[in-house]
Amino acid sequence: MNAIARTLERPAPRPPEWRALSEELRDLYDEIADLLDRDCIEALPGYFVEECLYQVISRENHDQGLPAATLYCDGIRMLRDRVLALRETQVYEPRYWRHFVSGARVLRVEDGVIHATANVMVTEAMSDCEPTILLVGRYNDRLVRRDGRLWFVERSVIYDNYRVVRSLIAPV
């Protein structure tokens, strides 16, 4: 069920060509995190292929194979619609989000598809309190290379929080 199998031994050495790929991946993740931190959510769909999946889902539901995602976009049009809807309905109290990405790494490459992951923490600062941890989880991503750049086929944000994340109203 769990997309990442449990390993009980030290994994084999990683292919040397993954070193440069990991670097590229890290740059990509940092670039997207930076855009989201600056509230440029409209830029997000530009990183996806047409036939894509973007979802934000709890670890519990993901590990049990339940489809109940907090945010689910099947295809780039749905992702674009969702982003626009979020922008238009933003009537919430001002808050600042900030992404901390750690451990961006290639898991495997199969048939030209790069399976990658990273840990992510999003902090939230609001006017009446100290910054808090809004969400902690990991990215489960699939990417392809086209025209020299990496594009997402899938980005699944799988968060550890048990309770529904309060005020989860923007892509992570």
Add this chain to the structure above:
Amino acid sequence: MNAIARTLERPAPRPPEWRALSEELRDLYDEIADLLDRDCIEALPGYFVEECLYQVISRENHDQGLPAATLYCDGIRMLRDRVLALRETQVYEPRYWRHFVSGARVLRVEDGVIHATANVMVTEAMSDCEPTILLVGRYNDRLVRRDGRLWFVERSVIYDNYRVVRSLIAPV
């Protein structure tokens, strides 16, 4: 007003020569974070050029163009004085700070000046409680290369916290 413009599309590919520069930047940021974590604040001015700006300012004030920084040092002498003053007046309860830097990256290079940013979280551990998030924000930096090394012309720590950061008595 905001130093970083809002982008609504996927940005153009980054110049390949920024890859090595980003690595160098990351090393630099990690080195400074490590020094500050070890309470070696006296080493900080050694990373700045004479005519420099070091400030710690809230995101609210920064985005509104207000000059009210929590910590403001105009020139390396002021930065050195401030660091010494902090050392001499340290009569506060023991506490441990720790930096988590994520997403160090080049934003642009103009006239030999490197504009760079990173996200930063500082945790604080005190004797009577679990570690907490002291500050979350980003670095807005300008650097130049001299004698093969990078030096800060500006480091602005722009924090998300709305309230004045409690016990913000050391450089971040």
Add this chain to the structure above:
Amino acid sequence: MNAIARTLERPAPRPPEWRALSEELRDLYDEIADLLDRDCIEALPGYFVEECLYQVISRENHDQGLPAATLYCDGIRMLRDRVLALRETQVYEPRYWRHFVSGARVLRVEDGVIHATANVMVTEAMSDCEPTILLVGRYNDRLVRRDGRLWFVERSVIYDNYRVVRSLIAPV
């Protein structure tokens, strides 16, 4: 007493050959963090040489030279035993841990031994509350290269938390 001496000036430039080593180190740290996050604690001993030290110790005790570690494994057999014991006695409430590693870097290389460090934060998510910071600290590591790979001679997890870390029942 403190393993890392306090520096009051900007350190000398780092040897260029450390750049690739730092990259390799970062990959290694991310790989281990990922394994621990997936609860593959059995894989951990596979990264150590026979005559090794693995410990989790508070910064207070470490800095005062006190031997009272929260978790102390002297030699790979003790580390293996400890890991197995943890697995067999796991009767605790479900919880998710997640590692955020920042600033992995080489401190020095002496007689073929690589001294390295990184900052680490571990978050914990349980069923009845938002994710919290379980532990914040740093790795103090010594590594050697054998057969082209890096192996731990020592991993000391030195945490900032003052109080005994609640529920610290797995390697960090």
